[in-house]
Structures are given as C-alpha cells and as structure tokens.
Amino acid sequence: MGDEGSAGRRQGAAARRPRLEDVAARVGVSTASVSLVLRGVPGPSERTRERVLKAAADLGYRVDRTASSLASRRSRLLGVMVDIRSPFHAELVEHLHTAAEEVGYDLVLSTTTRTRDETTAVDTLLAFRSEALILLGPTAPADTLAAFDGKAPVVAVGRRIADAALDVVRTADDDGVGQIVDHLAGLGHREIVYVDGGRGVIATDRRRGYRAAMRRHGLDDEVRVLAGDPTEASGERAARQLLAGARLPTAVVAFNDQCAIGVLAALARAGVPVPGEVSVAGYDDDALSRLSCFNLTTVSQSAREQARHAVIAAVERLDEGRSEPREVVLPPRLVPRGTTAEPA
Template sequence: MDDVGSERYRSGADKRPRLEDVAARVGLSTASVSLVLRGVPGPSERTRQRVLKAAADLGYQADRTASLLASRRTRLLGVMVDIHSPFHAELVEHLHAAAEEVGYDLVLSTQTRTRDEHTAVETLLAFRSEALILLGPTAPADTLAALDRKAPVIAVGRRIADAELDVVRTADDDGVSQTVDHLVGLGHRAIVYVDGGKGVIATDRRRGYRTAMRRHGLGAHIRILHGDNTEAAGERAARHLLDSGKLPTAVVAFNDQCAIGVLAALSRADIAVPGEVSVAGYDDDTLSRLSCFDLTTVSQNAREQARQSVAAAVERLDQGRTEPREVVLPPRLVVRGSTAGPA
C-alpha cells in the first residue's frame, strides 16, 4: 500500500484496516497474521516483528468483541481485590502483565468495608469471567469448591486444607518464623506479635511466631496482642504497650500496614526505632520500601504469585487440566532499617 493509501486509513477516508490488509502487506496468510496478533506461539520472531510493524503502520486494531463473540469466549480473568491492601494493588499490576502475555485481560471487582466477598465474586461472574483469581479469600473451603464448579478458581495467598481448587500462596508460618529468627539473632528476647485477627492467613502467621519462639527456648516470652490488617490496629497495639509500661525490645506485626501503625504510635511517643524498639512487618508492599519507614518485612514475591496464578488459570481453561494444584512459594526476609540489636 502506498503512502496515500496509508494516509487515507489514518484520516478515516476509508473503512478501518482489516486483517486481510495486514496479511497483504507482509505477504502472509490471514491465519499466520492472526496467530501473531493473538500472541499465540508458533511464528518466528522475525515474522512477529514484520506483522506487528505492518499492523502499526496501517493503524490496524483487532475487533476483539467480534472475535470473542465468534468463539463464545471472553478471555477475561476475574480478580477479586481488597481495595485497602497495597499488596493486593501490587499483585494486580503483576497479574495484568502476566495475563497480557498469554492473551487474556482482567476484570476487577473490589471488596470494601460495605461490599463483601460474595458480591465481588458475583460481579465477576456477571461479566463472564472465564476463571476467578481471588486474592486472600475468606469464604469457607466448601463454598470456594462449589464456586470452582461454576468457573475455575485460583485462591491466592491462603492455605486451603484438602483443596479441591487451585491455590497459589507463600508459606506464611515460615515467613514469620524467619523474622523471629532474625530478631533472636540480633539478641532480642522480648518479642511481641501483633495478630491479624481471624482467618487462615492470620492463623498460619500466628503459628509461625509461636513455633519460632518455642524453638529458641522463648516460650515464656510469647506475647500476642489483638490486631488486624490495618494501620489503626497497629496503632492500638502500640498504645497498649506504651500504656502498660512494659515495652518489648521488638514487635512483629501481621502485615506491613499494621507495622506502619506501630511505627506511627511509637514515633508520636518519641520511642526510637530501632534504637529502643525494633519493628518488622509482612508483605514487602510499596509503603514498606519508602525511606520514611524502611521496614524490615517478608517478601511474598508478588510477581511470581501473579505469574503462577495466571498460569494455573490458563492450564484449566486452555489445556484442560482438571486436578487441583497447590503452589507454595518460599517467603524471603527483607532486612531494612527498622530492626537492630536491643539497646
């Protein structure tokens, strides 16, 4: 096609470019061009580059709606996300990248203080999501298994005993255990844990704290304060410690948000961190990396969790896998400036 023809496409004087036009430009069949534009493996890298350049030069845009209607598929992965969680936000970013690599897109449905998990999931199904990637679901295992019979379910971040669905998670108990090992190695003995409330994730992390303290012969020093996954819970726990007059030398919090609440309350009370009290969290979310917090924490490897979650969905949808699968990733302690030896 000459420059005048290309310009007519750009100006809208003719109808928009079709798949056949791209195929004619590169001298390939429409089937080969379609493979490239859908990201399907097979064509060589040289062919891929030629097709993508021709499509860009012509201003070609795939009619995704028509294609999906013809195949009776949406190629949408539904993701349930807690709107208040920085870690979930990071997971979603990686999920988008992983989904795009295999020709899928995401539909997001949020949990809020007034919008529960059931409503979020029903919205994803209403948008014809082909598989559901649920971040930190709290529904009973049998409820999730029943949902899996409607659409493949990938539960992310939560252990499910005898799971009848796919699970991608890190070993939460091991992550907290690594944190306690680190603090004991620095010389701490009075190590307090701020709990995450109800649920399997909180249970596993709490167990990791108890197990590690006993392993180090510190069972008599076990001290667990009520909390949840919010900054406010961390502040309440820290104020309780301050009011009791029995400050520990170290605090381990259920997650980074809770740990940041602890840091805020200690700062207002002019308690130096880590000079007087060391503080550690869990998740390695974006806030923990800010220099103002510089928080020692546990990485759950959000990128790999996202990659494994999308891979599990594709195996169920495109490859016909029916047996449930659990992927347990090793957590990794990230030591920053909020922990040091006791004074």
C-alpha cells in the same frame, strides 16, 4: 458529481476502523498470523511479530475483543478478585497482567471493600464471562470457594485451603513469620510482641508461626499477641497500647506491612526511636515497605512468582483440561532493612 462521489468514498475509507485484514495486507502475511501475534500466542517468528505490531500501530488497529470472543465463543478473560485496600494485591495484579498477556489472556478486575463482599465480586467477574477466577487472599469458607469453582475454575492465591478441591498458590506464612522471629532472636531480642491480623486462615497461619518460633527459641514466657487487623489503624492502636504499658518490648512483629507502618507512625509520634529502642518488622514486602522513609524489615511473598503460577494454573485448567487440584507453596524470604537492629 463523480469527483464528489470519489472523495466521499475516500473519506469513508479513511474513517473506517482498521481491520485485521488491513494489518495482514500491510505486512503481507495471513490474518491467522496477525491474530496469533496480537493475542501473544507462540508461532510467528520474532521478525514477523515486530512487523505486525508496527503495522498495527501505524494503522491505529485496536483488537475488537467483543467480536473476537463472539467468534470463538471464548472470552479469554481471567477474573481477578482484589482487595482494593491492599498494596500487596495491587502489586500482584500488575504481575498477573504481565503473565496473562504472555499466554494470550486478559484480566477483568472486581474489588472487595468494607461494604462489598466476595460473593458480589465473584458474581461480577462471572457476569463479564471470566473463564477462570483468580481470587487474591479469599476469606470465604472453603465450601463457598468450592461453589465458585463449580461455576468457573478457581485459583486461590495467598491462602491455605484444607480439604477443598481447588488450585492454590501461596507462600508458607508460618515459616515467613518464623524467619522474622529467628532474625530478631538472632539479634538478641527476647521481648518480641506480635500484632495479629484478625480472623481467617492467613492470620491463623502467621500467628501459629510466631508462637512456634518463640517456643523454638525458648521464649514461651515472652509470647504476647495483641489484637489487630491488616490496616495501618490497627498498628497504631497496638502501638498505643504498648506505649501505655509500664515497659516497651524491644521488638514488634506485625501481621503485614500496612499494620507495621501504623506501628512505626505511632512510635514516631511518641518520640520512640526505631530501631534504637524498638525494632519493627512487617510482612508482604509491598511497595510502601521499600520506601526510604520506612525502609521496613519484612518478608517477601514473591509476588511475581505467585502471579505466574496462578496464571499457569488457570490456563492448565482451561486449555489443557487438567482436573486434579494443585497446590503450589513458595518459600518466603526474609528482607532485613533498617527497622531492626540489636536491642539497646
């Protein structure tokens, strides 16, 4: 009977989920030190970090985030609103995860889709006790974003917001499109068509950058803007419109990389060589643009830097008590690749 009882206790101990105290005992440090290491907070030495992480892995320890957040009354979660259709947003999220983990935070994601709006996405993030909101490319009016900020600190990424007391991290979109036009004009192009991104501040800024750059190069009479949106289908429609005309332009600039890839697909089906007959450029430098099958000339928005600054802004609001809004504007960077060349 005694042996059976001892075996049962041993079995129960083996089945018990490892605790913070078990990791601390294995390493010979305090539970506070273990907690700092597992939350990625500065303090413990590199040797202690390595030993704690190894012990946690050996014991199969997993952070109980629910118990931790209840104990501290903080979730240490940053809520991220992301457009599920955007490859660039996916890249931003990857960098946001890295930046958040470095300062002891984690992310909760909520998506916008064709049938799920930004208010619904934000409500979900708040329901999961997100302490701050990082909104990628929000399109809601400034007063709506300000209302969100009344519930949790908001960092808007990728979009200029006028007259709103919000943190903003973005690149200068008008300058980015201007760099593309400068590049094409420098190659000798004059007939440069722009495929628009639809409504919204980001689309407005990029369209303005195209018009200003065309005027700067004395190409006012060549300005031509085709209706579009951020999708591949939009780029295909625009390219078909051009193909139906009497003469193709020598260059097409698209609102983003997705739209540019649609342009490339339609031109390829029509047998139009790129860049032999028409040069094509996009915007974002997303993962698809770098594939060898596209090798798309584009503009980098510095996804890693935008993510880093967004997390810094959120943490400053949460942990340092900063209340004054801040705007970080990063310089865009032209990335010339194989879809642009001198006109034939």
